[in-house]
Amino acid sequence: MPGYTQVDTSRLKSIYDRCLDFSEDKKDSIRYYAAFIEEEAVKLKFNKGHVLSCRLKGIYEEMMSNYESAIHFYLESLDAARKLNSIEYEISALSDLAILYSNIKEPQQAKTFYQQAARLSAYKGDIYNVVSTYNNLAVIFMQLKQFDSARVLLDEALRIGKPYEHTVDITSTYNNLGSLNFKEKKYDEALPFFRSNLYTHTLNNNVGDLWIDLLNLADLFTEKKQFDSAAWYAERTMDLARKLGSKSKEADSHAMLAKLSEYKEDYYSAYDHLKSWYELDTAIVNGDTHQTIAELQERFNAKEREAANKLLKEQVEKEMLKARSITLLAVAFGIIGALTAIAFITKRNANRRLQATNQLILQQNDKLAELNYEKNSLISIVSHDLNTPFATIQVWGDLMMHESERLSAEQQRALSKIIQASNYGEGLISRILDVEKKDIGNHKLRIENFDLTILTEDVIDNFKVMADKKEIRLHAELPEKELYILSDKHLVSRICENLLSNAIKYTPRGKNVWVSVNEEQDAISIKVRDEGVGIEKEEMPHLFSKYSMISSQPTDGENSNGLGLSIVKRIVEEINGKISCESEPGKGSLFTVILRK
Incomplete structure (x- = not known):
């Protein structure tokens, strides 16, 4: 019955429209009605049923974060819509x-x-x-x-x-205007747009859009450093994301909480949220997914090209039939084949050239990053190691100056020039150290899994010559088994080098220095202990401050610029660690670094 068919097709369209308003907590209903519309449309010969069903299936798969399947259904819906014009x-x-x-x-x-x-x-x-x-x-x-x-x-x-x-x-327009002002750091101009949407979506009980409003407000108040308000909105985004069962929204909520924790300098919480964000975000979209998505898109494009070629071929055949010329038909097909081959070869060669160019750019970027890393390492080595020879020149120069009456006037002028040049060189190194100090915050972390035992052994070996010159005995207390840690190997090495260098520098001749590494639950401790001059109790609070000049002095005339321990503290904090010191004047010091695995 025509009337009955019309009613049923209208009912299918009504079901489809209602499904579009479903939030993520009703995604199972979307899947059910997609299958229902597909089945009923076949019975009723409703030609738009396939378009509607494919789109609903795509929406369901997207809500489930199955992006490959979602793109497949959206492309199928697009193809069906174009066939229906x-x-x-x-x-x-x-x-x-x-x-x-x-x-x-x-x-x-x-x-x-x-x-x-x-x-x-x-x-x-x-x-x-x-x-x-x-x-x-x-x-x-x-x-x-x-x-x-x-x-x-x-x-x-x-x-x-x-x-x-x-x-x-038009709430989407308000949301986007708020976001645009936010990106341009016009926070006070963005706030009315976000609050207007929050009010509207709260009245409508639109949970999905409400989550976006809360996230926007959490981000805005974080930038304004109004942390209590930011925390209230951010925690509500996480509650809604879990209520919706949305991995992508939960990942974004973790990212927001990580940013808030970082601004509050709560780095442990920031690290935990970032780890959760990374696990969720990586699970949602990884390299294989992108590859599969690209293949899906290419198959759809190929299908469109095939349809276009088929249409062109039909038109050519009609023209050939009209002309009734087999020769012209063969020539036309030959021309089409030649043009197709030329186009295919041209496109393939262009793609190869583009791929080669992209590969070259990637290689050049990697090389530049490597050279920049080597440059920074060289600056670090030079800035620290050159202090010792300049200090030595100054010590010998001062000693000779005390006996200057035995020197001729020309020799005294030469000695004065030597000391002057040494002081100038030391000043240059101090400025390099200052630049290096500022550069710590810009260091790009390179997280890798490495054996801390082997790294510590290498550091100790590198300082044996320095220790031998002062007749200091180095003792390594390291675990017999492998002890792996996930961190930045370069920065951990710098921590060990600075602490061991200081221990040798402030320890008298003939004494001992110990370096130990131990596993402690979910963390690893690095300890450097010496029998040095120690640190006065009242100076301990200023120990890690920039340019702190404590009363303790190196035992063999070595130079101290007040930056070493400040740099160590910055590095330790950069990799979410903690550093502490125990010391007693005349008996030595113990520095302890705790790093999470």
């Missing part, structure tokens, strides 16, 4: 693909789909789609840091949508 559903499929690519950090691909959707929306004259597409495209421009273009699109979306705000949801 349905601009409305084609716009929906393009927008779905653009949003997903944006979520998996591929803004250029997202931009391509949004631009296609924008052109179709403008052509169709649908206010809702125009506003929605301009909003989404503005988000991509923000990701690409093209803020002026984003503002033009958002202003236009607001101009078009504002007169229809009772029928067109």
Whole structure:
């Protein structure tokens, strides 16, 4: 019965529209109705049923963070919409693909789909789609840091949508205007947009959009350093993410809490949240996923090319039949084949050249990073090791100056020049040390798993010559088994080198220095103990301060610029560790570094 069919197809469309409003806590219902619409559409011969079902399946898979499957269904929905010549559903499929690519950090691909959707929306004259597409495209421009273009699109979306705000949801425009002001550090201008949306979505009980509002406010108050407000909003985002069962939202909530903890200088909490974020984010999108997604996209493009070629071939065949010329038909196919081959070869060669260029750029970037790392290492070695020879020159120069009456006037002038040059050299090294100190915060962490026992043995070996010159005995108390730690090997090495150098420097001749490494539950301790001059109790609070000049002095005339322990403390904090000191004047000092595995 025609009437019965019309009612049922309308009911399927109504079910589809209702599913689009479902939040993530109802994703299982979306999957159920997608299958239901597919099955009923076949019975009713409803040709749009496949488009609707594929889109709902894609939405469900995206909510489950199964991005490969989501793209597969969105592409299938796009193909079906184009076969039906349905601009409305084609716009929906393009927008779905653009949003997903944006979520998996591929803004250029997202931009391509949004631009296609924008052109179709403008052509169709649908206010809702125009506003929605301009909003989404503005988000991509923000990701690409093209803020002026984003503002033009958002202003236009607001101009078009504002007169229809009772029928067109413009909260997305408000959200994006708030985000744009936020990215431009105009926090007070962003706040009214975020608060307006929070009020609206709280009234509507729209949990998914409410999560976005809370995250925006948490981020904004973090930047304004209003940490109590930021914490309240950030913790609510985590509650909502878990209620929705959304891994991507939970990952973003962890990232927000990590940022807040970092701003509050609570580095342990920041590390824990970052670790949770990394585990979730890596599970959601990894390299294999991107590869599979690229293959899906390429298969869809190939399908479109095949359809276009098929259409072209049919047109050619019709023309050949009209001409009734077998010769012309053969020539035409030959030309088409030649052009196709030329185009294929040209494109393949261009892709190879592009791939080779990209590979060369990557290699050059890696080489530059390696050279920069070697440069910084060289500065570190030179700035510390050159202190000793300059100090030695000064000591011998001062000694000779005491006997200067035995020298001729020319020799005295020469000696004065030597001491002057030595002082100048020491000043240069001090400035290099100062630059190095500032550079610690810019050091890019290179986390790796390495054996701390082997590293400590190497450091001790490097200082044996320095210790032998003062007849100091070095003792290594290291575990017999391998002891691995996940950290920055270069920075851990610098910690050991600085502490051991100081221990030798402040220990008298003929004494002892001990270096020990121990495993302590979920952490590792590095201890350096000496029989040196020790540190006065009242000077202990200032021990790790920059340029702290304590009364304790090196025992053999070595130079001390007050930066060594300050640098060590900065490095230890950089890798989320702790450092402490116990000391007694005349008996020596014990420095302890605790690093988490």
